[in-house]
Amino acid sequence: MTIDARPAPGPLLEARSVSRSYGRTPALREASLSVTAGEILAIMGPSGSGKSTLLHCLAGIFTPDAGEVWFDGGRLDTLSDAGRSRLRRTAFGFVFQFGQLVPELTAADNVALPLLLGRTGRRQAYQRARGWLDRLELDGLGGRRTGELSGGQAQRVAIARALVTRPKVIFADEPTGALDSLAGEKVMDLLVGLARQEGATVIVVTHDSRVAACADREVIVRDGKVTDPYAGEVLR
Numbered sequence: 546m547t548i549d550a551r552p553a554p555g556p557l558l559e560a561r562s563v564s565r566s567y568g569r570t571p572a573l574r575e576a577s578l579s580v581t582a583g584e585i586l587a588i589m590g591p592s593g594s595g596k597s598t599l600l601h602c603l604a605g606i607f608t609p610d611a612g613e614v615w616f617d618g619g620r621l622d623t624l625s626d627a628g629r630s631r632l633r634r635t636a637f638g639f640v641f642q643f644g645q646l647v648p649e650l651t652a653a654d655n656v657a658l659p660l661l662l663g664r665t666g667r668r669q670a671y672q673r674a675r676g677w678l679d680r681l682e683l684d685g686l687g688g689r690r691t692g693e694l695s696g697g698q699a700q701r702v703a704i705a706r707a708l709v710t711r712p713k714v715i716f717a718d719e720p721t722g723a724l725d726s727l728a729g730e731k732v733m734d735l736l737v738g739l740a741r742q743e744g745a746t747v748i749v750v751t752h753d754s755r756v757a758a759c760a761d762r763e764v765i766v767r768d769g770k771v772t773d774p775y776a777g778e779v780l781r
């Protein structure tokens with residue numbers, strides 16, 4: 546028998562005792578969470594418990610008041626604003642409940658946009674955008690403006706846009722919150738299926754247990770702390 550002496554891979558993304566308040570309202574209280582590469586993680590918990598704030602801290606949109614955020618072996622929270630926005634552009638993708646697409650642009654423009662901002666040539670950007678629209682079963686809809694799409698179609702455009710840069714992590718905040726259950730199911734199936742194909746990690750904040758059921762693991766945020774729902778223990 547041979548013993549595999551390789552060390553287990555460390556977490557890709559980690560919050561270590563992160564605290565964050567809005568004025569005098571504490572939203573996170575020493576919250577800790579670690580996420581492995583390729584994992585699909587659902588963050589659940591009561592309204593106002595701190596889920597979105599945790600997601601924003603992990604994604605470098607907010608900086609914590611205390612604690613640390615680590616990504617891919619380096620500190621994320623101590624990067625400059627420019628460093629964090631570069632990381633968000635290159636390594637992260639985002640899917641929110643709504644309002645993330647530019648309404649004046651077509652679906653194809655919206656998907657090509659992150660590539661064009663990253664200086665990919667126009668021709669290649671649109672070619673890749675069309676490829677992603679096809680993978681999201683939106684072929685033929687690339688020329689439509691977002692107002693001409695159903696809610697589910699618009700969310701699939703948002704997923705195409707999040708994946709087009711081949712990010713390491715997709716952050717999704719209530720991605721199905723504005724959809725009926727059938728459209729929501731399709732959005733989650735495509736998001737999870739394509740993320741797995743791409744080897745991307747997904748962190749999804751949701752109130753919906755059907756969405757959480759698509760994940761590999763689930764954690765609960767309660768009163769600004771992360772708990773393991775099965776052990777009922779606070780994660781440290």
Ligand SMILES: Nc1ncnc2c1ncn2[C@@H]1O[C@H](COP(=O)(O)OP(=O)(O)OP(=O)(O)O)[C@@H](O)[C@H]1O
Nearest residue numbers: 567570571572590591592593594595596597598599
């Ligand atoms: N911009 C803000 N200004 C003041 N307080 C805020 C702000 N955003 C959030 N909070 C407060 O911080 C706490 C955590 O909010 P957060 O949005 O992270 O919770 P959540 O679990 O995502 O809630 P929900 O499920 O309702 O979206 C709540 O008490 C909320 O009222």
